[in-house]
Amino acid sequence: MALPSRAPGSRLSARATDAVVTLLVSVVVVVWTAVMSQYESESPAATLIGWALIAVGCGALYFRRRRPVAVAVVTLAACAAYYPLSSFDGPLMITFALALYSVAAEGRFTAAVALAAITLLAVGLGEVRQSEGNRQIDDTSLVMLAGWLISLVAVGRLQRTRLAYLHEVEQRALAAEREQEARARQSATEERLRIARELHDVLGHSISLINVQSSAVLHKLSKQPQPADALAAAEAALEAVKSTSKDALRELRSTLGVLRQADEAAPTAPVSGLDRLGELVERACATGIEVRTRTEGTPRPLPPPVDLAAYRIVQESLTNVTRHANASTALITIAYSEHDVRVRIDDDGQGSADAQSLGSGIMGMAERAKAFGGELTARNTADGFRVSARLPLGPEQDLRGTE
Structure with a gap:
């Protein structure tokens, strides 16, 4: 060596x-x-x-x-x-x-x-x-010479062992430093992707609804309706935009809270979850789409990370429905079981020949499901388009669902 x-x-x-x-x-x-x-x-x-x-x-x-x-x-x-x-x-x-x-x-x-x-x-x-x-x-000097030679070899051997030890310590320190740097880079990358996914879901959903609502009222106003009808349509659209933007700001502050300094107060807004599914449905319905919900199994409290992931999957799916599907109805199904929770969103829109054409939304939802040991599929059906996700609640979630 x-x-x-x-x-x-x-x-x-x-x-x-x-x-x-x-x-x-x-x-x-x-x-x-x-x-x-x-x-x-x-x-x-x-x-x-x-x-x-x-x-x-x-x-x-x-x-x-x-x-x-x-x-x-x-x-x-x-x-x-x-x-x-x-x-x-x-x-x-x-x-x-x-x-x-x-x-x-x-x-x-x-x-x-x-x-x-x-x-x-x-x-x-x-x-x-x-x-x-x-x-x-003489004989005594000869014995001393033997001891002298043995000592030289022993000291040289000891120096070799010392250098080998110091070299090994140095290499281990370098390896530990490289491993620490790699872990830091990996953690930074994972955190950056998580924040990007949160921002995409929050802003993408809200801005898409605002865009759809604004476009709808402009379309109505372009037909030159009666002043009273125009005022009512504009007022309803502005109320919807106000509500949507307020929710977007609240969730944006909560998401950006992870970037706060150590001496700043933590955000106090509640974490999004399936208990707020009604708000998503109301905002989607404001765009003219009939959205219904259905629950299978016995509802149960979910771990906060899983609850948030399920909420974001529904949110992103409704965003895609309002932006891409040209659908009139959508059905959200939440199925609870002992080991997992399943989320399914069906719409009667035109679907997509390629799920990747929907942009980074499908990929982000798939990454969320995978982070908990689950899976997500997005495909065309005979009646439209379906997004289906499974989020484990057992050991897989304990090991992976730490976001």
Whole structure:
């Protein structure tokens, strides 16, 4: 698994860090070796080869993250050649220690263990072959070297685990942030669609009735009736327009209440429901359509969201009847059962060859029904057009009907 080469919050890039570490190690090795050369002497050739090995070992550290195993092998080989040859006994071993740590920290744990074991065996065999008086490392130092190598591998492994943990935490935080943003966008979209649907139903219904009523009275006035008849027709139309616009304003304020600020008072107007079905019927009848209602089953209180959805479906259906159907009669049937409420609106109009030609109204009604786990159909019949909806009242409604 690819992990970031530095811990979160580090200001330097990986390559800049490698360059700084390489420079610091090089300064330590060079200065230490230079100081040791003041107390020891060796041939110019050995000195030249020793400095070349120091340059190779220190320079290789720059690539320790990209090629950790190769760098460890190079630094080990440089140390293996440097110490038997040089009399200065400089700290070139630091380069191999750092390289071995990097192998473990980069996730090459097996290679790190193998290199540590090879180093320990090589040093041990080299010391065993020496005579008793020529040994450079005694048994205690050899055990300390083993502990030192094991510690380097363990610390590198620990750093790898730490980086993996930090990387996982960072990825989880990013995933949680993305999920939160997606949920916020989804919630905003759903709320926007809900408000748009409410505004369409409220304004579409009321404005359609006002338009029909105004057109009807203008049509009567265009026939130049008697002044008394014209005044009566105009007065009746204006009363209907006044009542319809008043209801539209009330429902619009209630709908826009969801957009109020936190310190504003909540709307006090009652929520629309089937108990106000009579008002819809009266307004529709004012346009010249005979609207009748029928109830099947035993009426029962409905959950407010379902009650509102049923009301809006009837409202939008009557809007379509007055605007598109050219109908003279309409029948609204409300059927109650233990598990659902069914709403059906039949009219004797011309119908529609394609329900989608009625615009977004049918789609909005279908979305309302679907939100509660129900369904809605709109189709032509032998006598006109029918809109039928089923709204569940059980578990489906509990899970979905939260609008």
